[in-house]
Amino acid sequence: MRWIWIDKFVEFNSGQNAVAIKNVTLAEEHLHDHFPGFPIMPECLMIEAMAQTAGILVGEAKKFQEKVILAKIKKAVFHDYVRPGDTLRLSAKIESIAPEAASTTGTITCDDKLIADIDLMFSHIDQNLAGKEFPKENFVFTDMFKSLLQGAVFQKADK
Amino acid sequence: MRFCSCAPWFSVSQCMEINMAMDREQVLEQVKTVMVDALGVDDDEVKPEATLMGDLGAESIDFLDIVFRLEKAFGIKIAREELFPAETLMNNPEFVSNGKLTAKGVAELKAKMPHTDVSEFAKNPELSKLPDLFTVGMIVNYVESKLKAA
Numbered sequence: 001m002r003w004i005w006i007d008k009f010v011e012f013n014s015g016q017n018a019v020a021i022k023n024v025t026l027a028e029e030h031l032h033d034h035f036p037g038f039p040i041m042p043e044c045l046m047i048e049a050m051a052q053t054a055g056i057l058v059g060e061a062k063k064f065q066e067k068v069i070l071a072k073i074k075k076a077v078f079h080d081y082v083r084p085g086d087t088l089r090l091s092a093k094i095e096s097i098a099p100e101a102a103s104t105t106g107t108i109t110c111d112d113k114l115i116a117d118i119d120l121m122f123s124h125i126d127q128n129l130a131g132k133e134f135p136k137e138n139f140v141f142t143d144m145f146k147s148l149l150q151g152a153v154f155q156k157a158d159k
Numbered sequence: 160m161r162f163c164s165c166a167p168w169f170s171v172s173q174c175m176e177i178n179m180a181m182d183r184e185q186v187l188e189q190v191k192t193v194m195v196d197a198l199g200v201d202d203d204e205v206k207p208e209a210t211l212m213g214d215l216g217a218e219s220i221d222f223l224d225i226v227f228r229l230e231k232a233f234g235i236k237i238a239r240e241e242l243f244p245a246e247t248l249m250n251n252p253e254f255v256s257n258g259k260l261t262a263k264g265v266a267e268l269k270a271k272m273p274h275t276d277v278s279e280f281a282k283n284p285e286l287s288k289l290p291d292l293f294t295v296g297m298i299v300n301y302v303e304s305k306l307k308a309a
Contacts, residue, residue: 071220074197096227100239101220103227121224128219 005049006090009149015061017093020053020148026084041082043116046108047073050118054092054104056145058122061097064141067134071101072121079114086110100127181306186233187299193228194295197221207296215295229298235305242301244271245289260284274300 011019024041026032031039051070059068082088092106101123108116125134181189191205198215211217217225226237240247248254248271254264265281275297280288 072224074224096230098223098227098239101223101227103224121220123220123223 003048004052004144004148005045006052006148009053009056010089012057012060012149015094015097017091018053018057019092020049020090022049022088022090024082024084024086024088028084031084039084041086041088043076043078046078046082046088046116047076047118049088050090050092050106050108050116051120052145053090054094054106054120055122055140056148057092057094058097058102058104059141060149061094061102062124064138064146066124067126067138067140068102068122069125069140070120071123074103074119074121075117076119077117079116080110082110082115088115100124183299183303186302186306187295189232190229190295190299190302193225193232197224197228205295207294207299209295210291211293211295211298212290225298229302233302233306235302235309237305241271242298243293244268245293249286249289255286258286260286260289272297274304 006020006022009018009020011017024031026039030042034040034042055068055070059066087110089109090106091109092104094102095105096103101121103119103121105119106117107114108118187207191202194200194205194215195202198211198217198221200215204215209215211222211225222243223239226239226242229235229242230237248260248264248268251264254261254267260268265277265284268284269277269281272292275292277292280292
């Protein structure tokens, strides 16, 4: 099983930007402990959700040929709590992409209220860690991950 | 978009078009901003002689972050191995032997890093000293040469 921290994509412009939705529910067990009587979504999981949104955007830009790994959290600023019942909108944008890596910026909003700014860097590990061997198959982008894109409003970038 | 420090109502690239050349001080100021943002260091730590890895704590992914930010800040295109050629050098047995650069390796380093004075390093070209060549001043030199060529 893999942790999937976004529910679906509602916008996807190949190589440019994407928007994903995450519905937060009290059925997520960790919210019962974080914190008892005061359930809020852990901020580290917001970073994970953004890493998945931006990571799939970066992976798709190279047709899922690269193993895309989160390499650096450039910025993570949180402005408000996220509670059960909230619908998060995760917007990610590719700022730069090179053969070895990509950098993204992103925001998380809930009902037009800014929740977080999260800027990330991803490494294409086969291009980046000379001499280290990785499995041939793309263990990052499993079918489960790619299935998130099914049904997404898929717009090809005009280039 | 980054705005020029000499005329804040212009972006850096607009300002360069008008003035043709940014002076070294202006390039250093922009490079400083890039370093502060990329490495989370204080403004006053970013001196020309500061080494990226030793003094400013940069790791490998930070080099790419710096490359991306410099491209944006100055409106230039940078190939990573052009600014940071050490990796390709270190992985080639022709250039490295026994923890030191060979004569061929030193020649290659000189050719690949025209924006850096490697003469002091060349006297005792230990690989472990190689990171010290990557300084803030080296980046300023590189950006200056790149802007002139543009």
